[in-house]
Amino acid sequence: MTTTAATPAPPFGRALCAMITPFTASGELDLDGAQRLADRLVTEGCDGLVLSGTTGESPTTTDAEKSALVRAVREAVGERAPIVAGVGTADTRHTVELALAAGKAGADGVLVVTPYYSRPPQDAVEEHFRTVADASGLPVMLYDIPGRTGTRIEPETMLRLAAHPRIVAVKDCSYDFLGTQKVLARTELAYYAGCEEHILPLYAVGGTGYVSTVANLVPRQLRSILDAFDAGDTARAARLQQQATELIESTMSAGLPGTVTVKALLNDLTLPAGPVRPPLRPATRETVAELRAAYERLRAG
Template identity: 35%
Template sequence: MAGSIPALVTPFQRGGALDLVAFEDLVDWQLQQGSNGLVIGGSTGESGALDESELAALLEIGVRRAGGRVPVIAGTGGAATGKALRLVRLAAAVGADAALAVTPFYSRPTQAGMLAHFRLLADDGSLPVILYNVPSRTGVDLLPESVAQLAPHPRIIGIKEAVTEPQRMSALLQLRSAQFAVLSGDDPTALRALRAGADGLISVVANLVPALTAELCRAVRNGQMQAAQEIDAMLAPLYAAAASEPNPIPVKAGLAMMRRMNDLLRLPLLPLSDVYRPALAAALRHARVPLHGALAA
């Protein structure tokens, strides 16, 4: 589990149904552009707005189009362990390669509660589990001491860490092994994490610039730090634009600007506010993303 792994958005039709044609096109494009894996049905994919049959439909497309070339990772988060386990089993049934399991949100369990949660998911044996820690969204922080207790589990194969302090990544990298990968979950600090030894990046902006994020990871792996810094500088305005409103609002707006899909979301999320659109378009142009019409200026 390494390299650039986009956390894919979920396209919707005007009436609110899944746009499976647009999703298949997105998956194919990501594979053509060199992405090293696909996360489907995570928070960037509006997991909270998807029912289980919709998650299954998205995963089936990802598995079929990937054809074993890259791992397909299913978002399997839930506030309750029972729901998370149900999603892990669903993902296994449709052929996903791993489960990305976020810390239980809203319920704010203790460290001991999270240990029990993740061990149950892993012990079930349906899929290998990747831990996902993103306290800014979940309200709870899986501490490195807890990760150290989980990392030796043979069915827990890594962590996506979205805490950005360098000390956190440093502590997790001490747990890294051939069986346990450490992945950055924060685009703006990904280069720093990669240079420190992280295996890869689960990325939001890779929805928009998959070739560049893949090249960023490859450059660091090959010791081409100057090239990596140049790519990171090219992407810096896009990192900021992607955070102008809650994820995945800006990324979907960017994909619409690129004419890859519309920018529709499910409530309570709304399309990007007009005030942020010029900066997003400018950031895409800075990253040399082809735009059309007035946006190309």
């Protein structure tokens, strides 16, 4: 894609995977598995990795585990792909601590989710993000996912935050396509689709790419959507997006968190994953069989 003033260079690449955090059978952090998975994802088309996000089970990993994961993945991928570390919490002070630790561990950027549970008003949301961005020397990707946090980053708040020199990107799970386009039209924020069904629609109106849970499973297939669009073959891009719909729905909209379904299928494929940590519970055999069937149909297509 030709970069123009309206389409700034992707700060973290285009095709980003929201990587799971592999655990051993006993539930400990599996750094060797994380390195093998990260290498596979980059080799198969991911040009950026997001660690310790929702898919990475960040609520149940310790601060030390988060830093160890960044260091291990950095060792595995070197400079082949940017690493964005999830550091968002409901506590501004703790978020700042995690952002500083991520930088020391080797992250290239931080993903900061809206503070959850306490439901802060918009001026407090804005101050939270500014405080984190001021404290850390790393570029910041805002994470707008009101369905989980209970609080939206309203478009007007996003417009003000876009003026901060280190707030450069958004992972968009707002399901407000109009609001997203309003911000796209008035800022140079790099917008990444956080919901796989929006990969092509958001890219077509000026988005930067995606941060995808499903990319843990089919990195090449999702990247091909962007590649086809960039090549000017919009009809092929649409077909590829449509072909991915069954696996996207099975993984993300089947009544289970994406972490559960992705880890279940990765385990079935004998790829690094391991168990989920409580309170999450493993998928049933029937669910795994359905996921595997959808996966095989997409691979065959």
